[in-house]
Amino acid sequence: MRPPLSYVPALFPLVGFIAGMLVCEMAGYLWIPVVIISGVALIVARRRLPVWTLPLGGMLLFCGLGGADMSCNRLPDVNDDFLSRGQWSGEVLEISENDRGIHMVVRSDDTTGVVADMLVHTLHGVADGVVPGDIVSFHGTLDMPSNDKVTAGADYAGILARRGIVATGFSEEISVDGHYDSWRYLAWRMRREAASLLMRSSLSGETCQFLAAVIVGEDEWLSPDTREAFSAAGVAHVLALSGLHVGILVMILGFLLFPLGLLWDWRVRCGVVIAALWIYAFLSGMSESVTRAALMASMVCGGIILQRPYMSFNGMLVSALMILIVSPRQLWMPGFQMSYLAVGCILLVMPVVLPWVRRAPWCMRWLLLTIAISLSAMLGTGMIAMYYFDIFPVYFLLANIPVAMILPIVMAGGIAVMVCEAVGSDPVWLCSAVDGIYDVMLRWIELITSLPASAIYGVNITWYAMVSYYVTLCLGLVALWRRSVGWWISLAVMVLVTVFVGGVTSEEEEQWFIPHDAYFTTIICRMPSDGGDVSRSRVEMLTTAPDIAAESLRDEYAERYRKFVGHPTSAAEQSISIVRGNTVVLPACDGTTGRLVIVNHDSILSAPCYDGGIVDYALICRGYRGGWQTVVDSLRPCRILLSADIPKRRHMRMLDSILSCSQIPVISLRDVTLSSSDLPDIFKKIE
Helix, strand or coil, X not given: CCCHHHHCCXXXXXXXXXXXXXXXXXXXXXXXXHHHHHHHHHHHCHHHCCCCHHHHHHHHHHHHHHHHHHHHCCCCCCCHHHHCCCEEEEEEEEEXXXXXXXXXXXXXXXXXXXXXXXXXXXXXXXXXXXXXXXXXXXXXXXXXXXXXXXXXXCCHHHHHHHCCEEEEEEEEEEEEEEECCCXXXXXXXXXXXXXXXXXXXXXXXXXXXXXXXXXXXXXXXXXXXXXXXXXXXXXXXXXXXXXHHHHHHHHHHXXXXXXXXXXXXXXXXXXXXXXXXXXXXXHCCXXXXXXXXXXXHHHHHHHHHHCCCCCHHHHHHXXXXXXXXXXXXHHHCHHXXXXXXXXXHHHHHHHHHHHHHHCCCHHHHHHHXXXXXXXXXXXXXXXXXXXXXXXXXXXXXXXXXXXXXXXXHHHHHHHHHHHXXXXXXXXXXXXXXXXHHHHHHHHHHHHHHHCCCCEEECCCCCHHHHHHHHHHHHHHHHHHHHCCHHHHHHHHHHHHHHHHHHHHCCCCCCCEEECCCCCCCEEEEEECCCCCCHHHXXXXXXXXXXXXXXXXXXXXXXXXXXXXXXXXXXXXXXXXXXXXXXXXXXXXXXXXXXXXXXXXXXXXHCCCCCCCCCCCEEEECCCCCCCHHHHHHHHXXXXXXXXXXXXXHHHHHHHHHHHHHCCCCEEECCCCCEECCHHHHHHHHHC
């Protein structure tokens, strides 16, 4: 009898490759030659050593290769000379637009001395006509992405680093100097041409936006309300191209190519399917989920053509290994992790469940199969989705079953409309039918989201709890396959450990923080209710921004710091309340409070604006034109904070002057986001 792991020979290389990437990220790359030589030696001497030396040697070899691949894909080092140039040029890799402006990923050219990816923000109308592949030049400012550890918001610097972006900036002047016909531009142009076929048809606007997202991946036209509804119902995966969409495409191709299998060899049909899948993968921009599904489907079809046996789980491992070799930073992307966790759980659970499904009446099999697939996918992705997105859809099963049945029909109808539009025909009756079917699906999703407690927002999952959960899940899958009492006992023990870890490893909650902003000073604070009930606390935002800008900042911070802010209980309610004033009492994590005065203009130091009393912190901002000595003489603060919105030269002069002429502790907020847990430690080090 073959050992169980011999059916998945790609497991050891993949584990070794990932281990090498992680070690290289944490400990450098000097160990790589030793590990590669050791792996090769074990493989060469395998006949004189025990049988387990071959997989161990392969794992060590791929561990070294993973580290070497990671070291070759390190982020470039950008220095102050690069950031302070004032003018840059490069190729546009990506471009997107939302209500806050236009956002471009630009790869700098060799003339700067550094080839680096930059995220450039600009205003509406400045970059009209810019497309991927354009060579642009722009003036502005660049900064290193700051790691907003605060506030339970997203790790902004980490997210950008995983995408290979090393600098961010803003520009009001962007000019197009040329164009480069890269494969990214060709894929983008093909997507836009395909989406334009839908837009010029008789389909409604909402249906066109949805079909453009689920067929060709153009999801930037989707409205925020649609995204929120799909996310709250637990079907957000439908809006992003994945293996689900590739599977539906294979079904449609199989139906259309059925006569081809009757007239010619069925191998020809498999070859056509492989070619069509890779054209679709290219159209999607070679996204990891579509590439993974195309690789797995190609292996299935290739096995049929070559008349070789094929195991889906091993094909999944091979596809993951190939993607990581080409783009190792995909390992840290939530989409990559969720995609493979979902598919892995489905492939491991379904063989055990299928015999039970086959015993059910034929009319119930499709329903039971859909339920089993949805539950398997949620087992793999539920915890990591809560970790990254702080939301758990309660009625995900009720939403996924109808959507799984309706989506293939809607996609097939959308593809048929595109074909008709390409040949110059507008099938009004087909557009009306597709509109009606999509409207039914959308109404069902809206019904699910309108149910009481349809989604749990603000879920705070620590990485310890997530690791414990996935260890438990692995033990559960092994117990499900092995059906041994020892494995079931181990699973029960690990479940208790996971419950305990999830209950005691909650992170310390921030009470307030000052976001990093170059234009305004803002303090976001969680204030307890009048009765002191922490669960009913409100979030207030005190800002120096004018009313219109304050509303825009409120919406931006509500999204960026969603864990801290929470989620409104109704559409009419705002997550953050805007308040005005110059004095605020800030609660600390240890139960104490501190009085902070915002010095934003000279009159704050006079009696009508300042009511006297002990001042723990004086926060000097851009609007104040006087000297810091006047602030000290008038307010007598215990500590001084210099806001990030003070112009750089004035900021540094004031900081140097305070440090050299005063004993009052001072901290610059030029490059940091300050929170309630940071402040005591920072001033303790200064003092």
